[in-house]
Amino acid sequence: AFDVLVVGGGPAGASSAIYAARKGIRTGVVAERFGGQVLDTMSIENFISVPHTEGPKLAAALEEHVKEYDVDIMNLQRAVKLVPAKGENGLHEVEFESGARLKSKTVVLATGARWREMNVPGEQEYRNKGVAYCPHCDGPLYKGKRVAVIGGGNSGVEAAIDLAGVVAHVTLVEFMTELRADAVLQKKLRSLPNVDIITHAQSTEVNGDGNKVNGLTYKDRDTDEIKRLDLEGIFVQIGLVPNTEWLRESGLELSGRGEIVTDAHGMTSIPGVFAAGDVTTVPYKQIVIAVGEGARAALGAFDYLIRH
Numbered sequence: 001a002f003d004v005l006v007v008g009g010g011p012a013g014a015s016s017a018i019y020a021a022r023k024g025i026r027t028g029v030v031a032e033r034f035g036g037q038v039l040d041t042m043s044i045e046n047f048i049s050v051p052h053t054e055g056p057k058l059a060a061a062l063e064e065h066v067k068e069y070d071v072d073i074m075n076l077q078r079a080v081k082l083v084p085a086k087g088e089n090g091l092h093e094v095e096f097e098s099g100a101r102l103k104s105k106t107v108v109l110a111t112g113a114r115w116r117e118m119n120v121p122g123e124q125e126y127r128n129k130g131v132a133y134c135p136h137c138d139g140p141l142y143k144g145k146r147v148a149v150i151g152g153g154n155s156g157v158e159a160a161i162d163l164a165g166v167v168a169h170v171t172l173v174e175f176m177t178e179l180r181a182d183a184v185l186q187k188k189l190r191s192l193p194n195v196d197i198i199t200h201a202q203s204t205e206v207n208g209d210g211n212k213v214n215g216l217t218y219k220d221r222d223t224d225e226i227k228r229l230d231l232e233g234i235f236v237q238i239g240l241v242p243n244t245e246w247l248r249e250s251g252l253e254l255s256g257r258g259e260i261v262t263d264a265h266g267m268t269s270i271p272g273v274f275a276a277g278d279v280t281t282v283p284y285k286q287i288v289i290a291v292g293e294g295a296r297a298a299l300g301a302f303d304y305l306i307r308h
C-alpha cells in the first residue's frame with residue numbers, strides 16, 4: 001500500500017507527489033492524462049519566475065520534476081470510485097476503469113476541472129486561436145482588440161469588467177433575457193464606456209479566416225434574426241465543471257457546484273483524504289495556485305500520517 005496516493009497529474013497532482021516523495025514516504029500518482037489542462041493551452045505567461053512557456057513544455061517539465069523522485073507514476077488510468085477506509089487505521093481504496101485497485105493510507109484528490117464549452121461550429125477549430133476560456137491567462141493577448149464574453153453570470157460579468165480594462169471593446173452575450181450576475185457587478189459593467197451588452201442571444205458559430213477568429217454569429221432570440229459581431233477574441237464563461245462525478249458515492253462533502261470542500265490543511269470531510277487544485281472550492285483557478293495547493297495537501301497528508 002502507498003502512504004500517499006495522488007489521483008490527478010496536473011500542476012496540483014505533480015506538486016503533491018513531489019512534496020510527498022521528499023518526505024521519504026511511499027508515493028504514487030495516477031492520472032488519466034499527465035499534465036492536465038496545461039496540455040490544452042499554448043502560451044503561459046503567469047507562472048511566476050517563468051516569464052513565458054508553452055502548455056506542452058510545462059506539462060513535460062512537471063513530469064520530469066516528478067521523475068526526479070522515487071514516485072510510481074501510472075498514466076492513462078481513469079479513477080472511477082473512492083472507497084474510504086473503514087476505521088481509523090484502515091486503508092483507502094481507489095478503483096480504476098481498467099479494473100485495477102490501489103490502496104493507500106492517505107489520498108490526495110487532484111482531478112481538476114474542465115471549462116464548459118458552447119458546442120458550436122468553429123469553437124474547437126479556433127481554440128487558442130481566438131477562442132479562450134481564461135481571462136486572467138489570455139486577456140493581455142487581446143490588448144487593443146475587440147472581444148466578446150459569452151455568459152452573463154458572475155464569472156462572465158467579472159471577465160467582461162476585467163477585459164474592458166485591457167482590450168479595446170467588449171460585447172457581453174447572454175442567452176437569457178437578463179444577466180444573472182450580482183447587482184453590484186452589473187452596475188459596474190454598465191458604467192464602463194467600452195462595453196455593450198446583448199441579452200436573449202444564442203451564439204451559433206465562431207467565425208474565422210482559417211487561422212484565427214474574426215467574428216461571432218448569434219441568433220437574436222426576440223426576432224430569430226441571425227446577426228454577426230466582428231471581433232478578434234471570444235471568451236467563453238459558461239461554467240467550470242469539477243471532475244468529481246466519480247466521487248459522488250464516496251460520501252465526500254462537495255459544494256453545490258460539485259467542488260471538494262477542504263480545510264486549512266487541504267483535508268476533505270473524510271479523514272486522511274486530501275484535495276488540491278481546480279477540483280476544490282479554492283477560488284481563482286490558476287496553475288500557480290494549484291501548485292501551492294498541491295504542496296499544502298501533501299504536507300497535510302504527511303502531518304496526518306505522523307499522527308496516525
Ligand code: FAD
Binds near residue numbers: 007031032033290
Ligand atoms: P488539471 O490541470 O485539470 O489536472 C487534472 C488531472 O487529473 C489531469 O491529469 C487529469 O487527467 C486527471 N484526472 C481527471 N479526472 C481523473 C480521473 N477520474 N482519474 C484519474 N485522473 C483524472 N492557468 C494559469 O495559471 N495560466 C494560464 O495561462 C492558463 N491557461 C489556461 C488555458 C486553458 C485553455 C485552460 C483550459 C486552462 C488554463 N489555465 C491557466 C488554468 C490551469 O490550467 C488550471 O488552473 C490548472 O491546470 C489546474 O491544475 P489541477 O492540477 O488542479 O487540475
